[in-house]
Amino acid sequence: MRLFTFQRAASVDEAIASGAGAAFLAGGTNLVDLMKIEVLNPERVLDVSRLDLAKIELREGALQIGALASNTAVAEHGDVRRAAPGLSEALLSGASPQLRNAATVGGNLLQRTRCAYYRDLGTRCNKREAGSGCDALDGWTRMHAILGVSDKCIAAHPSDMCVALYALDATVRVRGPAGEREIPIGELHLLPGDHPEREFSLQPAELITGVRVPIDALAARSRYVKVRDRQSYAFALASCAAAVQVEGGAVQAARFALGGVGTKPWRVPEAERSMQGRPATRETFARAAEIALRGATPRRDNAFKVELAKRTAVRGLMLSAGALS
Amino acid sequence: MDLPNRPCLLAFCRRAPRFEEAFRAELRALGAPLFAFAPGSGTVFGADDEPRDIGPHPELWRIHGAGRAALTVVLLDEKQRVRLRRDAPEAEGTLLAAVREAGRAVCAAPRGIGRRELLLNSLAAALGAAVLQACASARPVDDRKAVSGAPALLEVSLVVNGQRRRLQVEPRLVLLDALRENLGLTGAKKGCDMGQCGACTVIVDGQRVNSCLKLVAQLEGARVTTIEGLVQGGQLHPMQEAFLREDAFQCGYCTPGQILSAIALLQEGKPRDDDEIREGMSGNLCRCGAYPNIVAAIRGVAGRA
Ligand SMILES: Cc1cc2nc3c(=O)[nH]c(=O)nc-3n(C[C@H](O)[C@H](O)[C@H](O)COP(=O)(O)OP(=O)(O)OC[C@H]3O[C@@H](n4cnc5c(N)ncnc54)[C@H](O)[C@@H]3O)c2cc1C
Ligand code: FES
Ligand code: FES
Numbered sequence: 001m002r003l004f005t006f007q008r009a010a011s012v013d014e015a016i017a018s019g020a021g022a023a024f025l026a027g028g029t030n031l032v033d034l035m036k037i038e039v040l041n042p043e044r045v046l047d048v049s050r051l052d053l054a055k056i057e058l059r060e061g062a063l064q065i066g067a068l069a070s071n072t073a074v075a076e077h078g079d080v081r082r083a084a085p086g087l088s089e090a091l092l093s094g095a096s097p098q099l100r101n102a103a104t105v106g107g108n109l110l111q112r113t114r115c116a117y118y119r120d121l122g123t124r125c126n127k128r129e130a131g132s133g134c135d136a137l138d139g140w141t142r143m144h145a146i147l148g149v150s151d152k153c154i155a156a157h158p159s160d161m162c163v164a165l166y167a168l169d170a171t172v173r174v175r176g177p178a179g180e181r182e183i184p185i186g187e188l189h190l191l192p193g194d195h196p197e198r199e200f201s202l203q204p205a206e207l208i209t210g211v212r213v214p215i216d217a218l219a220a221r222s223r224y225v226k227v228r229d230r231q232s233y234a235f236a237l238a239s240c241a242a243a244v245q246v247e248g249g250a251v252q253a254a255r256f257a258l259g260g261v262g263t264k265p266w267r268v269p270e271a272e273r274s275m276q277g278r279p280a281t282r283e284t285f286a287r288a289a290e291i292a293l294r295g296a297t298p299r300r301d302n303a304f305k306v307e308l309a310k311r312t313a314v315r316g317l318m319l320s321a322g323a324l325s
Numbered sequence: 326m327d328l329p330n331r332p333c334l335l336a337f338c339r340r341a342p343r344f345e346e347a348f349r350a351e352l353r354a355l356g357a358p359l360f361a362f363a364p365g366s367g368t369v370f371g372a373d374d375e376p377r378d379i380g381p382h383p384e385l386w387r388i389h390g391a392g393r394a395a396l397t398v399v400l401l402d403e404k405q406r407v408r409l410r411r412d413a414p415e416a417e418g419t420l421l422a423a424v425r426e427a428g429r430a431v432c433a434a435p436r437g438i439g440r441r442e443l444l445l446n447s448l449a450a451a452l453g454a455a456v457l458q459a460c461a462s463a464r465p466v467d468d469r470k471a472v473s474g475a476p477a478l479l480e481v482s483l484v485v486n487g488q489r490r491r492l493q494v495e496p497r498l499v500l501l502d503a504l505r506e507n508l509g510l511t512g513a514k515k516g517c518d519m520g521q522c523g524a525c526t527v528i529v530d531g532q533r534v535n536s537c538l539k540l541v542a543q544l545e546g547a548r549v550t551t552i553e554g555l556v557q558g559g560q561l562h563p564m565q566e567a568f569l570r571e572d573a574f575q576c577g578y579c580t581p582g583q584i585l586s587a588i589a590l591l592q593e594g595k596p597r598d599d600d601e602i603r604e605g606m607s608g609n610l611c612r613c614g615a616y617p618n619i620v621a622a623i624r625g626v627a628g629r630a
Binding site: 001002003004005006008025028029032033035036037045047049072095096097098099101102232233 | 388406477479495496497499518519520523526532533534535538539540542543545586589590593603604605607608609
């Protein structure tokens with residue numbers, strides 16, 4: 001790890017005032033990891049972990065979750081389990097108990113890809129070093145994305161929590177030198193396009209202060225399904241956060257997002273609309289999954305993900321609809 | 326100053342040491358150069374040449390937080406990463422002893438091991454031992470006074486196994502290295518050093534975490550429990566006894582992490598069945614595959630609690 005200067009922010013205002021050019025440090029499970037392997041080399045690290053931003057509460061029809069709430073605290077919170085069980089399940093499917101204790105919501109939102117080429121300084125990576133090339137393109141791609149890819153980057157988005165937050169239509173609260181704003185979660189993560197090194201829509205010194213998850217009947221039905229190479233403690237090959245509301249056997253409303261397959265968590269409104277008013281059956285869900293995977297561009301080692309993602313989506317939707325136990 | 330692209334030793338001494346021929350002979354055997362600095366001067370002792378004057382280089386004193394102790398030794402690897410940094414109360418004898426021991430270890434080592442890592446490891450071990458010995462025989466000093474105005478280093482105070490420990494650390498020091506290198510608590514193990522294996526698991530403020538990914542700088546005031554802190558009044562912790570009883574290890578490398586993780590697991594809530602134990606212990610890998618017995622040990626303690 002390279003040397004850096006370390007400061008602790010005493011308040012949110014102080015963090016923002018001295019945040020330009022610094023890396024915010026929360027749980028450190030991603031930042032410290034990447035600093036150790038010298039993929040991220042901030043000259044200044046600003047510790048925000050003691051800021052008063054760890055509250056979790058159900059208020060004004062929404063779960064208000066502070067950016068510094070730990071992944072464990074959110075997953076175990078009674079209101080979260082009741083009002084948005086899919087979020088709790090997604091968090092509990094990620095990492096390990098030790099990591100979830102340290103990891104925070106803000107850090108999870110901004111965690112970097114686990115692309116092996118991004119993490120290996122001996123290879124070329126456009127995300128790590130803009131314009132240097134991408135060795136993943138004709139490399140080993142089992143863990144890479146099939147949706148949202150570009151000819152510059154095919155790195156998959158690693159987060160489970162974010163997949164659930166996409167399906168739940170969450171918004172991210174941030175504060176920066178220019179004041180406070182809310183970002184719909186779908187706009188926080190950028191597609192790689194020609195600039196894979198640009199990953200988030202945040203401005204310099206903008207601090208994430210929390211997440212707002214609107215709570216309704218649909219959110220209360222949310223579920224999370226994750227498929228991986230081993231039963232626990234592994235990143236997703238494919239995952240699905242789904243929320244389906246059924247009345248009289250027909251789908252009244254449905255939302256779902258896919259993980260492990262996109263360069264960001266993947267939601268397709270057209271696929272969701274295709275279920276509206278249809279019988280809550282495997283056929284309906286399979287058609288939606290089919291639409292969601294349209295335009296997938298698999299490579300040699302991850303072609304299996306197209307079918308796997310469809311089946312994972314169907315399973316998530318069935319589970320939420322109560323058609324599976 | 327350009328440091329070489331191979332392992333080397335830096336020594337910052339309060340008074341310029343006089344290195345005799347005997348010492349230089351030891352250095353030759355070792356094959357790693359020594360950069361020795363004293364206020365206002367700097368000398369490099371290469372493996373093959375005569376000592377060469379290189380000037381004082383105050384920036385290196387700053388970078389390595391030297392100047393407070395009579396001797397600060399820093400071991401750099403070929404990428405100039407700090408592998409070991411130690412303060413000692415006495416310079417010449419300590420350095421001499423360390424270099425001699427390391428030289429012996431390097432010469433005595435079997436062939437086939439990567440020489441560079443071997444050299445680094447031997448040097449680190451010998452330096453550590455020599456410095457410890459020097460510290461043991463020195464008068465205690467009030468290091469709080471000495472530290473005032475220290476550059477680069479941060480002062481952090483932790484409560485480790487119930488004892489308050491004050492540390493001066495580089496911002497980049499992680500808890501695992503602080504425990505093992507600075508506090509001599511080698512129970513927490515370094516497996517992957519990247520959050521993937523759980524060998525480094527300790528309990529911080531009541532929660533199990535991977536100490537390899539936690540910067541000490543963040544932990545001011547934190548309470549840390551390591552495997553060394555589990556024995557109470559000469560009695561092993563029930564989880565330690567259960568691991569012994571169930572033979573829940575082979576090589577034992579993952580065991581301290583497993584035990585701390587298991588204790589935390591039961592504090593978090595009672596696992597209802599073996600599957601919940603396995604899921605709750607998923608962050609602790611065991612290369613020897615002692616899993617069935619680990620699960621049995623935890624089941625036993627959970628059942629009695
Ligand atoms: C071995 C391993 C396995 C894992 N497995 C999974 C998995 O299966 N699923 C999964 O989803 N995740 C997994 N993770 C990733 C884990 O979830 C993230 O590392 C964690 O959520 C990051 O949170 P943190 O608080 O530690 O972030 P940090 O490491 O502190 O920060 C991460 C990034 O976020 C920025 N940041 C943090 N807080 C803020 C804020 N408030 N405002 C602005 N910027 C901020 C930091 O500057 C940094 O860029 C795994 C990690 C490891 C090491
Ligand atoms: S050494 Fe920390 S998790 Fe492996
Ligand atoms: S006992 Fe050897 S790694 Fe677990």
